[in-house]
């Protein structure tokens with residue numbers, strides 16, 4: 001990567017409950033756009049994000065180097081990382097079901113900063129309209145919007161977003177992808193995503209994990225061009241992305257061919 005990465009992960013090793021889940025993972029995240037972290041189920045994608053944001057369980061052991069700019073992230077408490085501009089949208093969304101939308105947002109405000117309600121409500125007008133609704137009664141898509149909106153209230157240097165489209169209806173998947181596309185115009189995103197139509201729409205760079213190791217890194221659009229490669233790495237060929245999803249995503253064909261860059 002010729003430009004300085006916003007995030008650099010080197011030789012990351014995570015052991016939890018006697019399992020060696022990540023076994024020397026190294027990759028960079030570009031300072032702009034979306035870098036997607038791909039891989040089959042259970043290869044360690046969520047474990048990677050959680051290690052970056054300091055949420056490995058207490059019985060786990062994390063080794064290696066994680067840097068955001070010049071700053072080392074390892075062993076720093078999560079609240080400090082978040083205050084330092086690392087935004088995290090977890091896979092299970094983690095909204096407070098018994099609280100209203102407005103209360104969920106208020107809880108995310110960082111002391112000493114001005115929360116960007118205007119920006120969040122411009123992206124998600126529904127959160128403004130539904131301020132008094134209990135978060136637990138929102139649809140899955142609306143909860144996802146709340147989870148993303150909550151993080152965007154504050155300034156971020158990097159966003160980690162874990163499977164934001166999981167379990168959502170196709171129309172809502174498109175809405176979430178649109179929002180992330182707009183978000184990524186101003187803040188780099190490390191995205192875990194299984195939906196290849198969404199990857200095709202959003203991702204510039206790709207890192208593919210396999211069994212706790214990096215199996216491939218490179219241009220995401222190049223990767224998706226190689227049906228046999230995506231099939232062997234992900235268990236699904238990019239050609240299996242429905243044509244409707246492709247045209248919906250408004251993507252153009254990538255210019256270059258995939259590198260044979262297995263790490």
Ligand SMILES: Nc1ncnc2c1ncn2[C@@H]1O[C@H](COP(=O)(O)OP(=O)(O)OP(=O)(O)O)[C@@H](O)[C@H]1O
Pocket residue numbers: 016017019021039040041042043044045046047048057
């Ligand atoms: N706290 C834990 N205790 C025991 N095993 C764990 C723990 N967290 C993760 N694992 C195991 O580590 C492996 C990687 O899990 P992880 O959630 O990172 O995978 P993933 O690539 O995100 O999977 P998916 O795509 O299914 O969400 C899995 O085998 C999982 O069961």
